[in-house]
Amino acid sequence: MSGRDRPAPRPGQRADTDAGAPGPAHDVLKSLLGAWALAACSPGEAAAVEEHLGGCGDCAEEALRLRAAVGLLHPPESLDLDPGLRTRILESCLERRPARVPVPAWAAPYDAETARLDALLQDIRDSDWHAPVRLRWFEGEAAASRRTTVAGVIAHLMSVDGLVAVALGLADPLADAAAGRPTPAARTEAYWRAAPRPPTRSVRAPWRSQTHALVRTVSRTGGAAGADDSPEAATVPYGGFELPLRDALLDRAFECWVHAEDIADAVAYPYDPPAPRHLHGMIDLAARMLPGVLAERRRAGLAAPGRARHLVTAGAPGRSLRLEIEGSGGGQWLIPLDAPGAVGSADHEVAHVALDGVEFCHLAAGHLTPREAAAGQRGDREAIRDVLYAAASLSRM
Amino acid sequence: MAKKDAPPRWDSGMQQRLARGEAAALGELYDRFASLVHGLAHRVLGDEPAADALTREVFAHVWQHPDAYDPRQGPLRTWVATLTHRLAVRRLRATEAAALTDGGAGSPEELERKVRRASVAARADFIVHSLPAPLRAALELAYFQRRDYRQTAADLGVTEEEARRRLRLGLQLLATAHDPAGPGAPPPGHKGAA
Numbered sequence: 402m403s404g405r406d407r408p409a410p411r412p413g414q415r416a417d418t419d420a421g422a423p424g425p426a427h428d429v430l431k432s433l434l435g436a437w438a439l440a441a442c443s444p445g446e447a448a449a450v451e452e453h454l455g456g457c458g459d460c461a462e463e464a465l466r467l468r469a470a471v472g473l474l475h476p477p478e479s480l481d482l483d484p485g486l487r488t489r490i491l492e493s494c495l496e497r498r499p500a501r502v503p504v505p506a507w508a509a510p511y512d513a514e515t516a517r518l519d520a521l522l523q524d525i526r527d528s529d530w531h532a533p534v535r536l537r538w539f540e541g542e543a544a545a546s547r548r549t550t551v552a553g554v555i556a557h558l559m560s561v562d563g564l565v566a567v568a569l570g571l572a573d574p575l576a577d578a579a580a581g582r583p584t585p586a587a588r589t590e591a592y593w594r595a596a597p598r599p600p601t602r603s604v605r606a607p608w609r610s611q612t613h614a615l616v617r618t619v620s621r622t623g624g625a626a627g628a629d630d631s632p633e634a635a636t637v638p639y640g641g642f643e644l645p646l647r648d649a650l651l652d653r654a655f656e657c658w659v660h661a662e663d664i665a666d667a668v669a670y671p672y673d674p675p676a677p678r679h680l681h682g683m684i685d686l687a688a689r690m691l692p693g694v695l696a697e698r699r700r701a702g703l704a705a706p707g708r709a710r711h712l713v714t715a716g717a718p719g720r721s722l723r724l725e726i727e728g729s730g731g732g733q734w735l736i737p738l739d740a741p742g743a744v745g746s747a748d749h750e751v752a753h754v755a756l757d758g759v760e761f762c763h764l765a766a767g768h769l770t771p772r773e774a775a776a777g778q779r780g781d782r783e784a785i786r787d788v789l790y791a792a793a794s795l796s797r798m
Numbered sequence: 799m800a801k802k803d804a805p806p807r808w809d810s811g812m813q814q815r816l817a818r819g820e821a822a823a824l825g826e827l828y829d830r831f832a833s834l835v836h837g838l839a840h841r842v843l844g845d846e847p848a849a850d851a852l853t854r855e856v857f858a859h860v861w862q863h864p865d866a867y868d869p870r871q872g873p874l875r876t877w878v879a880t881l882t883h884r885l886a887v888r889r890l891r892a893t894e895a896a897a898l899t900d901g902g903a904g905s906p907e908e909l910e911r912k913v914r915r916a917s918v919a920a921r922a923d924f925i926v927h928s929l930p931a932p933l934r935a936a937l938e939l940a941y942f943q944r945r946d947y948r949q950t951a952a953d954l955g956v957t958e959e960e961a962r963r964r965l966r967l968g969l970q971l972l973a974t975a976h977d978p979a980g981p982g983a984p985p986p987g988h989k990g991a992a
């Protein structure tokens with residue numbers, strides 16, 4: 402350490418030869434200097450040290466130095482780094498020197514949401530990792546839930562992000578445990594079961610490292626100039642349905658935000674919604690998925706049968722519901738009601754639903770039941786009910 | 799912290815990716831070092847907006863001059879801390895000097911004292927941050943949680959002698975922040991003391 406070697410203890414030197422009083426040996430008193438400087442020894446020991454300092458120049462010098470060092474101990478600074486700072490700083494860097502390998506615009510929500518969640522995880526205490534969290538979603542006609550912990554939620558996110566990792570040719574965090582378990586829920590349960598112990602904060606590093614690997618990989622393979630417009634080679638199978646890569650990453654960004662809110666609630670931290678343009682992309686994905694889910698629910702007898710007077714062919718305009726999302730990130734979407742392939746049409750609008758953006762996302766996340774969603778509604782009540790229930794059915798564990 | 803012990807391979811890989819202009823690498827760099835940079839900046843400048851601005855300056859500098867860092871010279875983490883320290887001290891001196899010429903209170907000597915104090919405090923933060931985990935844990939218990947060294951030993955599951963050794967060694971390392979080294983001197987080695 403910067404060349405300041407301690408003088409070797411003089412053999413046989415004792416405190417009593419220095420201070421003229423019986424007491425612990427010089428070496429013991431010297432070893433107490435750190436504890437003494439921190440006021441972390443007994444009153445008797447402190448008195449012995451202080452007496453010794455009067456007669457031992459080496460120890461006195463070190464004692465001064467260590468006392469001064471104690472004055473440099475401060476609580477850590479700026480634990481709560483403004484999460485918005487990351488986006489602002491990265492953007493300003495990229496203005497000064499444009500990236501040759503950019504992060505594709507469609508991966509930006511995932512990049513931002515994982516960074517926000519990681520910042521939250523950085524701030525919470527060790528014990529918070531075991532705080533109970535109830536994962537909530539909507540199944541069929543009713544709310545469903547599953548109990549876990551903050552660490553369990555991160556394990557869940559990592560398990561399901563693993564679907565994207567595998568589609569990109571990266572390693573599966575589940576390794577062998579993934580066999581025969583294609584759905585997000587089955588993967589999560591398998592991961593929780595395969596772990597020798599309930600997850601702890603140690604799950605943060607592998608989760609974060611996978612999120613970085615995903616952004617890195619899609620940047621290298623999909624973000625090259627012009628490639629934004631080319632069709633993605635990869636689709637991500639979710640067991641039962643699949644999503645194009647860019648939608649899958651948007652879906653993962655959405656899930657990351659939703660579960661970050663779960664975690665923030667569990668540890669009583671505030672948590673903001675995503676940036677408006679990212680929120681808009683998430684709402685848009687849900688709106689695009691609604692017709693398919695509607696058809697599925699209809700097949701399962703959970704939604705009213707299609708009421709097209711004539712067969713709606715793919716690409717043709719059909720009976721539609723206008724979904725108006727208010728607030729930042731909002732917009733308007735025309736949801737075709739009778740066939741997933743039909744095109745939403747203002748001329749065939751039969752109902753109008755208006756909803757706040759964050760509220761709509763909570764509905765689509767299964768955190769709000771269709772009954773609770775405070776929607777302004779006008780028009781065909783059956784169509785409205787079906788669409789709100791379909792939105793809730795977008796949620797899963 | 800596991801991050802601190804990342805292999806130097808990560809450092810040189812990161813340097814190459816930054817040089818190639820990979821935006822994802824810039825994001826990862828930020829995620830790893832932003833709290834270190836912002837914390838040091840805040841310690842020197844004592845002000846949130848100034849620390850934000852300096853954090854921006856540091857990352858812009860690294861991104862615009864990816865070749866300025868040579869992995870053979872030492873860990874990226876130390877290099878980033880040194881850069882932060884240098885830019886923060888420069889900014890503090892500039893702000894204080896401007897206030898002085900504007901007729902603010904104080905003298906050039908006081909300015910230098912203030913700069914030196916801020917500089918030592920930031921160096922101390924970096925040293926604490928870089929201490930081996932066992933030393934840092936001992937200091938945290940004894941200082942922030944006011945445990946005496948016997949309780950500290952019990953909490954850490956080590957002998958009382960070991961607890962005394964860790965407290966003393968930790969403070970000895972921290973004390974080097976006062977040594978007249980250049981601003982942002984790399985942290986001292988962890989061997990050879992006591």
